[in-house]
Amino acid sequence: MEETNQFDGDAISTPQPTDKKQIHSTPNDPPWNIWMAVGVWVFSVLAIVIIPSIFLLPYLLTLRGHVADNAQLVEFIKSDPTAVFLQIIGIMPAHIFTILIAWLVITRMRTFSFRQTLGWRSGGMAWWHYIAILFVFFALAALVGNYFPEQENDLIRMLRSSRSAVFIVAFMATFTAPLVEEVVYRGVLYSAIQRTLGIPIAVIIVTLLFAVVHVPQYYPSFSTIFLLTLLSLILTLVRVRTNNLLPCVILHTIFNGFQSMLLIFEPYLPKTVFSTEPSATILQLLK
Template identity: 50%
Template sequence: MQNADEAERQHHYSQLPIPPIETKDPTPDDPPWSLPAGISVWVLSILAILLAPVFFVLPYYALRGDSMPADLEKDPTVILLSLVAVVPAHIFTILVCYPVVTKWRKFRFFEMLGWRMGPFRWWHLALILVGFFLVMQAVSSIFPETDNELLRILRSSPTAAYSMAILATLFAPFVEELVYRGVLYSAFERSTGKIAAVAIVTLLFAGIHYPQYWGSPGSIIAITLLSLILTATRAVSGNLLPSVILHFLFNGLQSISIVYLTMNGGIDGPAAALFR
C-alpha cells in the first residue's frame, strides 16, 4: 500500500509544470569572457606589437647581407619597417579578440562590446575634447615638452611621420579600445567593480605608453589623463563606441598637425606633445 502511495505521489509531482530557468543574457558590463581570458588577450596584444617588427627587420638585414647594428633606432628604414609591422600585429589582435568576445560566434561581436552611444551625445564628446586640450595647454606651460622616443620616430623621416599619422588615426583608436576598454575593462568591472576597473585599466593603458614618453613629464601626464578620460567614458556610457570616437578624434586632430608640420619643414617638440 505504501509503495502504491509513493508511486502515486511521484506520478503527481511528475505532472507538475517545471518553472523555466531564467538565464541572464551577457552585456558589455557582464561579458561572456572571464578575467583570465581578458588578461590573456592583453598579453598577446603586447607580444604581437613587440615581436612583429622582428619579422620585418631581420629579412631587411638578411637581404642586405649586413649584420644588425647596435643602434637600430637610428636607422630610418628600420623605424619605418617597425611602424609597418604594427598593421599585422593589430590584425592578429583583432583575430584573437573575436572568438573571446563572441564566445566562438555564440554572441554578436559589436553587441558584446557596446556599439551604442548610451547617454552620450556628440556635444558631450566635443566638450571633453576641448576640455582635454585646454588642460594640456596648462600642463605644457608648467612642463615644457622635452625630447622623447615618439618625437625621434616622427623626425626620422617624412614617411615615418605620415605612417605614424595613418596608424594612429585608422588603426589605434579601434584596436587599442577593443583590448583595453572593450575586453579588459569589461572583465575587470565584473570582477573588481567599476571604480577599481577604471583605475586598473587607466594605469595599464597609460603604462604601456610610458616608454615612448619617458623623460617628458608633460607627455606622461597627457597620456595618463587621456587614458582616464577614455576609461571613464566607457564606464559612464556602458558602451565602447564613445571611447572609440573620442580616441579617433584625439588622434585624428594630432595626425593633421603632424602631417601639416611634416609638409612644412619638420616637427618640433611642442607640436607633437599630445600625439598619441
C-alpha cells in the same frame, strides 16, 4: 515551441534546439573571465613587440659587421629611415592579429554578437559631449606643456626619420589604433575586471595599464606620460558613464585624427603655432 509526437498513445514533448544567435550578452556581463581578458592584453603587448621586430630582422642581417656595438644598434633602429619604416609597417599586422584574437574571445567563436557584447551604442553621448571633453583636455595639455615642456623621446626621433613614417603613423593612429586599443582595454579588460573586482578597481587598473605600456615609448617625457594617463582615465570614465564602448572609440579616433592632422601639416604651419614640435604633441598614436 514544442512538437508533440504520438508514440504508443503517450504524448512526448520534444523541445526545439535553441539558435545560438539568440543568446545575448551585455558589456557589463561579458562571456569571458578576467584571465581570458588578461590573456588578450598580454597578446596585444607581445604582438606589438615581436611582429615589428620580425619585419626588421632581415634588414638588420644585411648590416652584419657594420654596427659596432649594441648602443649603436639601438640608435640605428630608432633613427635609420628604413629601419623605422619596417617597424611601423609591422604594427599593422600586429593590430590585425590582436583584433582577431579579441573577436574570438568576445564572440566566443561566433556565439555572441561582437557589437552587442561590447556595447555599440551612443550611451547618451551627444556630439557636443565629445567637443567639450576634447576642449577641456587640450586646454589642460596646453597648461601642462607651458610649465613642463616636452622632452625628447623615442617616438619623436622615429617620426623625424622620414615623412613616410609620419604618414603611416598618422594613418594607423587614426584608423586602426583607436579601435584595437579600445577593444582591448575598455572592451575586453574593463568588462571582465569590473564584473569581478568592481568599477573603481577596474577604472584604476585599466587606466594604469593603458599608460604603463606606453612609458618606454615616451620616457623621459613625464608631461606626456601624465597627459596620456589623463586621457586613459577620461576614456575609461566614458565607458563607465555610457556602458558602451562605441563612445570611447569615437572619442579616441577624434583625438588621434586631430593630432595626426597636426603631424602631417607640420611643415606647412608657422613655427609660432606650436611651442614644441607637433610631433611632440602626439600623446597616443600607437601601442
